[in-house]
Amino acid sequence: MKKYILLLAMVAGMLATASAQTYVTRNGQISFYSKTSLEDIKATNKQVFAAIDLSKKTVAFSLLMRGFLFDKQLMQDHFNENYVESDKFPKATFNGSFTGAVENKPGKYPVQIEGKLTLHGVTQPVTIPAVLEVQSGSLSGTASFSVKPADYKIEIPSVVKDKIAQQITVQVSIAGTPLK
Protein backbone atom coordinates (compact mmCIF):
# COMPACT_ATOMS: atom_id res chain seq x y z
CA MET A 1 0.00 0.00 0.00
CA LYS A 2 2.81 2.37 0.97
CA LYS A 3 4.53 1.60 -2.33
CA TYR A 4 1.32 2.42 -4.21
CA ILE A 5 0.92 5.78 -2.44
CA LEU A 6 4.57 6.58 -3.12
CA LEU A 7 4.13 5.76 -6.81
CA LEU A 8 0.99 7.93 -7.03
CA ALA A 9 2.83 10.80 -5.38
CA MET A 10 5.70 10.43 -7.86
CA VAL A 11 3.36 10.41 -10.89
CA ALA A 12 1.46 13.42 -9.53
CA GLY A 13 4.79 15.19 -9.02
CA MET A 14 5.89 14.41 -12.57
CA LEU A 15 2.62 15.66 -14.02
CA ALA A 16 2.89 18.87 -12.01
CA THR A 17 6.42 19.38 -13.28
CA ALA A 18 5.39 18.64 -16.86
CA SER A 19 2.54 21.14 -16.85
CA ALA A 20 4.73 23.75 -15.20
CA GLN A 21 7.27 23.26 -17.99
CA THR A 22 4.92 23.85 -20.88
CA TYR A 23 4.90 27.46 -22.02
CA VAL A 24 2.39 28.82 -24.49
CA THR A 25 1.62 32.06 -26.28
CA ARG A 26 -1.07 33.06 -28.74
CA ASN A 27 0.69 36.32 -29.64
CA GLY A 28 4.12 35.22 -30.74
CA GLN A 29 5.75 37.17 -33.53
CA ILE A 30 7.19 35.89 -36.80
CA SER A 31 8.56 38.27 -39.43
CA PHE A 32 10.09 37.57 -42.78
CA TYR A 33 12.42 39.70 -44.83
CA SER A 34 13.36 39.64 -48.45
CA LYS A 35 16.28 41.84 -49.41
CA THR A 36 17.31 42.55 -52.98
CA SER A 37 19.02 45.51 -54.61
CA LEU A 38 15.64 46.53 -56.07
CA GLU A 39 13.40 46.24 -53.05
CA ASP A 40 13.25 45.30 -49.35
CA ILE A 41 10.10 43.50 -48.32
CA LYS A 42 9.03 42.83 -44.75
CA ALA A 43 5.90 41.31 -43.24
CA THR A 44 5.02 40.51 -39.63
CA ASN A 45 2.54 38.15 -38.02
CA LYS A 46 1.85 38.98 -34.36
CA GLN A 47 -0.64 36.18 -33.66
CA VAL A 48 1.53 33.09 -33.71
CA PHE A 49 0.33 30.27 -31.47
CA ALA A 50 3.35 28.55 -29.95
CA ALA A 51 3.92 25.87 -27.32
CA ILE A 52 7.30 24.88 -25.88
CA ASP A 53 7.57 21.93 -23.53
CA LEU A 54 10.84 22.05 -21.61
CA SER A 55 10.48 18.56 -20.13
CA LYS A 56 9.67 16.83 -23.44
CA LYS A 57 11.91 19.29 -25.35
CA THR A 58 9.26 19.85 -27.99
CA VAL A 59 8.34 22.99 -29.92
CA ALA A 60 5.16 23.62 -31.93
CA PHE A 61 4.04 26.66 -33.89
CA SER A 62 0.93 27.44 -35.82
CA LEU A 63 -0.02 30.62 -37.66
CA LEU A 64 -2.51 31.99 -40.14
CA MET A 65 -0.97 33.13 -43.42
CA ARG A 66 -3.42 36.04 -43.68
CA GLY A 67 -1.99 37.27 -40.36
CA PHE A 68 1.17 38.46 -42.16
CA LEU A 69 0.83 42.21 -42.52
CA PHE A 70 2.81 44.21 -45.10
CA ASP A 71 3.33 47.96 -45.35
CA LYS A 72 2.02 47.97 -48.91
CA GLN A 73 -1.50 46.73 -49.64
CA LEU A 74 -0.67 45.44 -53.12
CA MET A 75 2.18 43.30 -51.78
CA GLN A 76 -0.10 41.81 -49.14
CA ASP A 77 -2.76 41.03 -51.76
CA HIS A 78 -0.23 39.41 -54.10
CA PHE A 79 1.31 37.42 -51.23
CA ASN A 80 -2.06 35.96 -50.19
CA GLU A 81 -3.63 35.50 -53.60
CA ASN A 82 -0.75 34.61 -55.92
CA TYR A 83 2.15 33.28 -53.86
CA VAL A 84 1.08 31.42 -50.71
CA GLU A 85 -2.59 31.01 -51.77
CA SER A 86 -3.95 31.71 -48.30
CA ASP A 87 -7.50 30.64 -49.12
CA LYS A 88 -6.30 27.21 -50.17
CA PHE A 89 -3.56 26.86 -47.53
CA PRO A 90 -4.63 29.12 -44.65
CA LYS A 91 -2.14 27.87 -42.03
CA ALA A 92 1.55 27.20 -41.62
CA THR A 93 2.70 24.83 -38.88
CA PHE A 94 5.95 23.71 -37.35
CA ASN A 95 6.49 20.69 -35.11
CA GLY A 96 9.85 19.74 -33.75
CA SER A 97 12.11 19.01 -30.86
CA PHE A 98 15.25 20.64 -29.58
CA THR A 99 18.62 19.51 -28.33
CA GLY A 100 20.69 21.44 -25.84
CA ALA A 101 20.38 21.75 -22.09
CA VAL A 102 17.74 24.14 -20.80
CA GLU A 103 17.69 24.35 -17.03
CA ASN A 104 14.64 25.36 -15.11
CA LYS A 105 16.34 28.46 -13.74
CA PRO A 106 16.74 31.96 -15.17
CA GLY A 107 19.27 32.18 -17.99
CA LYS A 108 19.80 32.09 -21.75
CA TYR A 109 20.21 28.70 -23.36
CA PRO A 110 21.24 28.15 -27.00
CA VAL A 111 19.43 25.20 -28.56
CA GLN A 112 19.14 23.49 -31.93
CA ILE A 113 15.59 22.86 -33.10
CA GLU A 114 14.87 20.20 -35.68
CA GLY A 115 11.44 19.62 -37.08
CA LYS A 116 9.02 19.84 -39.94
CA LEU A 117 7.67 23.04 -41.41
CA THR A 118 4.44 22.86 -43.39
CA LEU A 119 3.81 25.82 -45.65
CA HIS A 120 1.72 26.13 -48.82
CA GLY A 121 0.73 22.48 -48.35
CA VAL A 122 4.35 21.28 -48.53
CA THR A 123 6.22 19.79 -45.57
CA GLN A 124 10.00 20.11 -45.36
CA PRO A 125 12.54 19.28 -42.65
CA VAL A 126 14.20 22.35 -41.14
CA THR A 127 16.93 22.96 -38.59
CA ILE A 128 16.72 26.16 -36.60
CA PRO A 129 19.31 27.52 -34.19
CA ALA A 130 17.48 29.31 -31.38
CA VAL A 131 17.98 30.85 -27.98
CA LEU A 132 15.58 30.08 -25.16
CA GLU A 133 15.54 32.40 -22.18
CA VAL A 134 14.07 31.18 -18.92
CA GLN A 135 12.79 33.95 -16.71
CA SER A 136 10.83 33.65 -13.52
CA GLY A 137 7.32 32.69 -14.66
CA SER A 138 7.95 32.96 -18.37
CA LEU A 139 9.98 31.59 -21.26
CA SER A 140 11.00 33.59 -24.28
CA GLY A 141 12.59 32.35 -27.44
CA THR A 142 14.24 33.91 -30.48
CA ALA A 143 15.32 32.24 -33.69
CA SER A 144 16.31 33.11 -37.21
CA PHE A 145 16.41 30.86 -40.24
CA SER A 146 16.06 30.90 -44.02
CA VAL A 147 13.32 29.56 -46.23
CA LYS A 148 13.49 29.06 -50.00
CA PRO A 149 10.07 29.73 -51.58
CA ALA A 150 10.87 27.16 -54.29
CA ASP A 151 11.16 24.38 -51.65
CA TYR A 152 7.51 24.98 -50.76
CA LYS A 153 6.31 25.18 -54.37
CA ILE A 154 5.74 28.92 -54.05
CA GLU A 155 6.12 30.23 -57.57
CA ILE A 156 7.42 33.74 -58.07
CA PRO A 157 6.45 35.19 -61.49
CA SER A 158 9.46 36.10 -63.63
CA VAL A 159 8.33 39.75 -63.86
CA VAL A 160 8.97 40.26 -60.10
CA LYS A 161 11.72 37.65 -59.72
CA ASP A 162 14.44 40.27 -59.29
CA LYS A 163 12.50 41.98 -56.50
CA ILE A 164 12.09 38.88 -54.33
CA ALA A 165 15.05 37.17 -52.72
CA GLN A 166 15.74 33.48 -53.37
CA GLN A 167 16.21 32.99 -49.64
CA ILE A 168 13.72 34.59 -47.26
CA THR A 169 14.95 35.31 -43.73
CA VAL A 170 12.46 34.35 -41.04
CA GLN A 171 12.71 35.77 -37.53
CA VAL A 172 10.83 34.30 -34.60
CA SER A 173 10.24 35.98 -31.26
CA ILE A 174 7.94 34.50 -28.66
CA ALA A 175 7.23 35.05 -24.98
CA GLY A 176 5.33 32.19 -23.40
CA THR A 177 3.69 31.82 -20.03
CA PRO A 178 3.17 28.52 -18.17
CA LEU A 179 0.19 26.47 -19.31
CA LYS A 180 -2.41 26.47 -16.57
Add this chain to the structure above:
Amino acid sequence: MKRKKQLIIAGAVLCLLAAAWGFYLYNKPRSGVNALQADTSITADSLYSHFAGNEQQANQLFGNKVVEVSGVVALVQPGQQGASVILAAKNDMGGGINCSLASGQQADNLLVGQPVKIKGRCTGYLMDVNLVDAVFVNRK
Protein backbone atom coordinates in the same frame (compact mmCIF):
# COMPACT_ATOMS: atom_id res chain seq x y z
CA MET B 1 2.29 67.51 -89.02
CA LYS B 2 0.87 69.58 -86.19
CA ARG B 3 -1.74 66.90 -85.57
CA LYS B 4 0.94 64.19 -85.37
CA LYS B 5 2.84 66.22 -82.79
CA GLN B 6 -0.34 66.64 -80.75
CA LEU B 7 -0.98 62.91 -80.87
CA ILE B 8 2.56 62.12 -79.69
CA ILE B 9 2.23 64.59 -76.80
CA ALA B 10 -1.20 63.17 -75.84
CA GLY B 11 0.23 59.63 -75.96
CA ALA B 12 3.18 60.63 -73.80
CA VAL B 13 0.88 62.31 -71.24
CA LEU B 14 -1.33 59.21 -71.12
CA CYS B 15 1.72 56.99 -70.59
CA LEU B 16 2.93 59.26 -67.78
CA LEU B 17 -0.51 59.22 -66.14
CA ALA B 18 -0.68 55.43 -66.36
CA ALA B 19 2.82 55.12 -64.87
CA ALA B 20 1.92 57.53 -62.06
CA TRP B 21 -1.28 55.56 -61.34
CA GLY B 22 0.70 52.31 -61.31
CA PHE B 23 3.30 53.83 -59.00
CA TYR B 24 0.55 55.08 -56.67
CA LEU B 25 -1.17 51.67 -56.56
CA TYR B 26 2.13 49.86 -56.00
CA ASN B 27 3.10 52.06 -53.07
CA LYS B 28 -0.37 52.46 -51.57
CA PRO B 29 -0.10 51.71 -47.84
CA ARG B 30 -2.04 48.80 -46.36
CA SER B 31 -5.61 49.90 -45.89
CA GLY B 32 -6.81 49.50 -42.34
CA VAL B 33 -10.45 48.96 -41.44
CA ASN B 34 -11.08 52.42 -39.96
CA ALA B 35 -12.75 53.84 -43.05
CA LEU B 36 -14.49 50.59 -43.97
CA GLN B 37 -17.96 49.54 -43.02
CA ALA B 38 -18.10 46.15 -41.32
CA ASP B 39 -19.38 43.26 -43.46
CA THR B 40 -20.87 41.65 -40.34
CA SER B 41 -21.68 42.67 -36.79
CA ILE B 42 -21.62 39.74 -34.37
CA THR B 43 -21.05 38.78 -30.72
CA ALA B 44 -17.76 37.20 -29.63
CA ASP B 45 -19.61 34.03 -28.52
CA SER B 46 -21.37 33.62 -31.84
CA LEU B 47 -18.24 34.28 -33.95
CA TYR B 48 -16.23 31.75 -31.92
CA SER B 49 -18.94 29.08 -32.11
CA HIS B 50 -19.14 29.48 -35.91
CA PHE B 51 -15.42 28.65 -36.19
CA ALA B 52 -15.42 25.93 -33.50
CA GLY B 53 -18.45 24.30 -35.16
CA ASN B 54 -17.35 24.36 -38.80
CA GLU B 55 -14.06 26.11 -39.50
CA GLN B 56 -14.26 25.78 -43.29
CA GLN B 57 -17.74 27.23 -43.48
CA ALA B 58 -16.83 30.00 -41.03
CA ASN B 59 -13.79 30.88 -43.14
CA GLN B 60 -16.06 31.33 -46.14
CA LEU B 61 -18.40 33.52 -44.11
CA PHE B 62 -15.88 35.65 -42.23
CA GLY B 63 -12.39 35.01 -43.71
CA ASN B 64 -10.71 38.23 -44.87
CA LYS B 65 -13.92 40.15 -44.07
CA VAL B 66 -14.24 43.21 -41.85
CA VAL B 67 -16.06 42.01 -38.74
CA GLU B 68 -17.43 44.09 -35.87
CA VAL B 69 -17.38 42.04 -32.67
CA SER B 70 -19.04 42.83 -29.34
CA GLY B 71 -17.76 41.14 -26.23
CA VAL B 72 -16.00 41.58 -22.91
CA VAL B 73 -12.26 41.89 -22.43
CA ALA B 74 -10.69 38.65 -21.15
CA LEU B 75 -7.03 39.62 -21.51
CA VAL B 76 -4.89 42.52 -22.65
CA GLN B 77 -1.43 41.66 -23.97
CA PRO B 78 0.84 44.64 -24.47
CA GLY B 79 3.29 44.30 -27.34
CA GLN B 80 6.23 46.25 -28.71
CA GLN B 81 4.38 46.93 -31.96
CA GLY B 82 0.83 47.28 -30.70
CA ALA B 83 -1.22 45.46 -28.11
CA SER B 84 -3.61 42.55 -28.47
CA VAL B 85 -6.99 42.37 -26.79
CA ILE B 86 -8.61 38.99 -26.30
CA LEU B 87 -12.38 38.96 -26.01
CA ALA B 88 -13.98 36.17 -23.99
CA ALA B 89 -16.02 33.50 -25.80
CA LYS B 90 -17.98 30.57 -24.42
CA ASN B 91 -15.92 27.40 -24.86
CA ASP B 92 -13.96 24.82 -22.88
CA MET B 93 -10.67 25.38 -24.70
CA GLY B 94 -9.86 28.83 -23.33
CA GLY B 95 -10.15 30.36 -26.80
CA GLY B 96 -11.54 33.78 -27.58
CA ILE B 97 -11.39 36.52 -30.18
CA ASN B 98 -7.76 37.62 -30.50
CA CYS B 99 -7.76 41.23 -31.73
CA SER B 100 -4.37 42.57 -32.82
CA LEU B 101 -4.78 46.33 -32.51
CA ALA B 102 -3.88 48.71 -35.33
CA SER B 103 -1.13 51.23 -34.60
CA GLY B 104 -2.43 54.21 -32.68
CA GLN B 105 -5.08 52.17 -30.81
CA GLN B 106 -4.57 52.37 -27.05
CA ALA B 107 -5.30 49.48 -24.71
CA ASP B 108 -3.67 50.96 -21.61
CA ASN B 109 -6.80 51.71 -19.60
CA LEU B 110 -8.72 48.65 -20.69
CA LEU B 111 -10.01 46.46 -17.86
CA VAL B 112 -10.76 42.75 -17.81
CA GLY B 113 -14.54 42.34 -17.96
CA GLN B 114 -15.06 45.65 -19.75
CA PRO B 115 -17.60 45.47 -22.59
CA VAL B 116 -16.18 46.65 -25.93
CA LYS B 117 -16.98 46.62 -29.61
CA ILE B 118 -13.98 46.05 -31.89
CA LYS B 119 -13.78 46.12 -35.68
CA GLY B 120 -11.06 44.22 -37.52
CA ARG B 121 -10.24 41.97 -40.45
CA CYS B 122 -10.80 38.29 -39.68
CA THR B 123 -7.82 36.12 -40.63
CA GLY B 124 -9.15 32.76 -39.41
CA TYR B 125 -9.00 30.36 -36.48
CA LEU B 126 -6.19 28.84 -34.43
CA MET B 127 -6.80 28.63 -30.69
CA ASP B 128 -8.69 31.92 -31.03
CA VAL B 129 -10.51 33.55 -33.89
CA ASN B 130 -7.99 36.16 -35.02
CA LEU B 131 -8.65 39.75 -36.11
CA VAL B 132 -5.95 42.08 -37.43
CA ASP B 133 -5.79 45.88 -37.87
CA ALA B 134 -8.39 46.03 -35.09
CA VAL B 135 -9.86 49.35 -33.94
CA PHE B 136 -12.24 50.18 -31.10
CA VAL B 137 -15.74 51.07 -32.24
CA ASN B 138 -17.11 51.44 -28.76
CA ARG B 139 -15.57 51.39 -25.28
CA LYS B 140 -17.95 51.72 -22.36
